[in-house]
Amino acid sequence: MKDFGFTINKDRQIDMDTADMRVAEYVKTHEPSFNICIACGTCTATCSAGIFTDMNLRKLFTLVKRGEIANTRTEIAKCMLCGKCSLACPRGVNTRNVIVKINQALIKFSL
């Protein structure tokens, strides 16, 4: 194959037709409150890990729901499971357990 000095850039669109929804489905089944998140960001604002790292819990949840799980393992490793987020959530999402379930799913599906 010929080298032109560049390659065809990969598309970074989220493609919902081919997205890997296994983690999202697993979490929704085992921690149904994951469904009622309204992405308000209260969790992120109070997140201990978020203060010291670039972890964004609100965004992480959204990405999992879209099947964007390539970086989930690295991101979730920043969480200390302190559970402050669960206390802060205005919708009563058990955010701490969502993280636990995401972690379980990542192990289960070897991701």
Added chain:
Amino acid sequence: MKVEGKQAIWKEYQKDIAGDKYFYVRSCVRQNFFPGSETTFLRIMREELGKDIYEHPCHTTCTGIGYHGDVVPLDTMMTVVARQFALMTEAGYQNLVPSCITSFGIYTEVLDTWHHFPEVEAKVREYLRKATGREFKIPQNLAHASDLIYKFRKEIAQNAKFKLVDKETGKPLKVVDHIGCHYSKMFPEKGVGGAEYPYVLAGMIEDWGGEVIDYPERRHCCGFGFRQYLVQANRGYSVACSHKKFESMEPYKPDMILTNCPGCPMFLDKWQYAIAEMEGKTYGKDGYGIPVLTYEELAGMVLGYDPWDLGLQVHQVSCEPLLDRIGIKYDPLKKYNDKNGVSLGVPEKPSVMKVS
């Protein structure tokens, strides 16, 4: 898909296109990459349609690629444009016809800016006076060269020697249209058919016997992106855009791609070669590419002009399969000849994409 829905939109975007006496400004990209197209355009306008279309030897680039490459400032670009207006005014013309879509977009943008910011127009007039001593009138009518071919598409159809029909099956050829971004995305009301379902090329395809194919990424940019193609480090973006379009149109098995922007046909043509070299993939029938034509080439083709007068020999994707399908005769031995019939040698064949 309900075509009536599109027809209703097309009716909403009828634009005023002058009938005669045009001041023609050439396209930098066209002249370099598709010289035969501009030659053909003038031949059709003058010889087939008997129109007065004037060219001034002192007109220049509008600086469009420099402007959209962000090295030419807005004021500079506007003053260069003003100079073109001055040449037009001095020559006694009022209807400006750019060959280039980027130019057309730039002229439209300049006129719109001056309309909203009259003080900017005054400033540019002062700049032009200072730099050249010239004065100008604002064009009465601004139309892209493809608008003109669109306007006279029925006359061209009447004189046509060929239709966009498969001579074996009698079925219309499937044609994908690709409109240059700056034709109507910035100012939808300035384009025939608007921005979402432009009719400028679709109208030609329909009246010349073909079938317009709509595919999901029809509106996507070819990927030129000015700096994005010109600088090698950015070309991955440029090719990715065209690649996306090819992947999207592939299932429809189009017989050809028709374009109205100078740059797009070059990219859609050359990137098929490059993608084949990089990924081993081709998009046309039997390992060929999908022929990409300019509207001038297509008009000339249906009018029965010699394909080698149109410049089809300078395409990387071979047009012969298309010519064969329509039943257009050509002499393969003359393809790579000079004006005097002397062979200029034969280009090398690409390693993946088949060529005639």
Added chain:
Amino acid sequence: MSQLYNKLLEDVRFQEGIKACINCGTCTAICAAAEFYNYDPRIIADTVQSRNEEKIENLLKSETIWYCGECMSCKTRCPRGNAPGLIIMALRALSQELGYFVESEKGRQQLFMKRVVGGWILTYGYCLYLEGIGTNMYAEQGPIWDWRQKNWGKVLDRLGANYKGEGNGILRKIPEEALDEIRKIFEVTGGTARFEKIEKFSKEKAEAMNLKFDDGIDNEYFQHIYSHNNNTHNIE
């Protein structure tokens, strides 16, 4: 009030490009650059409307503002009548004005655009000039372009051009007095000043980067900006 924001406001394209953004993402959804680069025009609009000096300065020095291809698809769709593409043009102009463009890999490429496209405009009166588009630098132009390259004049002649000729026609020689007018326009309107700034800041940057800098395209800095890609531009 941010000084940089005020500077941007002086550009009519900026005034046209942003009134108030509601962060709906319509622009990003249709943006070709957002598909292939880690780029989000919505965030560009949001950053400038924050009027925060530091954020705008970072933007002017960033890679981000150089990803847009100026296709203007965003203008067609914005429900608030904004055009991130126009905001980008104003940001790029200011970035060059202040010399911030050399702080990013993509921004440094402006020297290429200046010397090549800018050079063609002032030398020939065309934005592109085939003699500078060899398959050595543009290999994807393919074997057909190799063939044309061997026969520039004869192929153009065959297709009705007036290559380097007097009078009208394709790729004619544009008369020197016309080119003088264009050069004068560049001087009067700030085009020349922009070019000089690009040269000056690039030269300083080349020194800082320890890359050999010279006129023309055959020097280390120029070749570096033309081909170097750190391959992080589409990574989150």
Added chain:
Amino acid sequence: MKKKRVIVIGGGISGMEAATHLASMGYDVTLLEKDKELGGHLLGWEKLFPTMRMGKDVVEFLNKGITLSKVNVIRKAEIVNAVKTGEIFTVTLANGNKFESDAVIMATGYDLFDARKKEEYGYGIYDNVITSADLEEKFLSGKPILTSKGNVPKKIALVHCVGSRDEKVGNVYCSKVCCVTAVKQSIELKESIPGVDVYCLYMDLRMFGMHFETLYKEAQEKHAVNFIRGRLSEACENQDSSIIVKVEDTLAGKPLRMTVDMLVLMVGMVPSAGTVKVGKMLGLKFGPNGFLKSMDQHTMGTITNIPGVFIAGTCAAPRPINNVFVDARAAAITASSYLEGYDIEKRISYS
């Protein structure tokens, strides 16, 4: 003493309820309706948010009011002229009939936004792009929800803000009811099509009404409706006539594409053609969004620049049904106090 007369223009919810109350207060009320049936847009709506009660129950409630309070109803009434001469209003119909009154209630309502104006969404072009009203018609018909090719849809997206909050189509305002309608219709889709995936593409979820937020939560919790924050940029048709949608998931900060079998456009409200026509005849003022203008946004709702003309319902602004009821009754009261000689304008001390 002769009964004072009121003409109510428009036989939708607001007109019917205002007419009922005015008649029950003892006025001689004529209700002019352009269609052959009373009920307006409500006739095309199956279930109502947030309670999911049937729209026809509400129509029945309204009709009972009209019958019991003996409102004179004129159907298929096409107004060709409406003027105020002295203190008397005269309304002329196409058939030549004339009606006189001492007051007029404008209850001319809204039209649905013509979704074809959002060209990039392909309504009227792509076979599987429908509007919220089209979907409601499907619900009303009782037939299964199928794609244009007769298949059961597996994925459906609902697009918020179609023709609302959009300078491109000239409507900068929020139509108020579409967000909650999307939630309502999502639930109904989920209930009527087993296993369907439903996506709401929104900019902001404006769940302002009592119990709206609860309905939204129910959609998430019980029905697993997906909400993606991003305005639809374009829809394209695939070869199999499914639809590709492109949005930015602004919460993920990435462009997103998705193929759906059906796309539902939540069309907003625009001033109805009747509102514009009759409003002009009477010399009423229009607000910047084209709806009828009240004398003051806070204190003078229902009261117009023409003494004796009162506005009720969605000819003044987009409103949900419960607000329209309240509004209609308020219009009836302000009309009545006017007819009894009360001059509310005396209270205005501001310009």
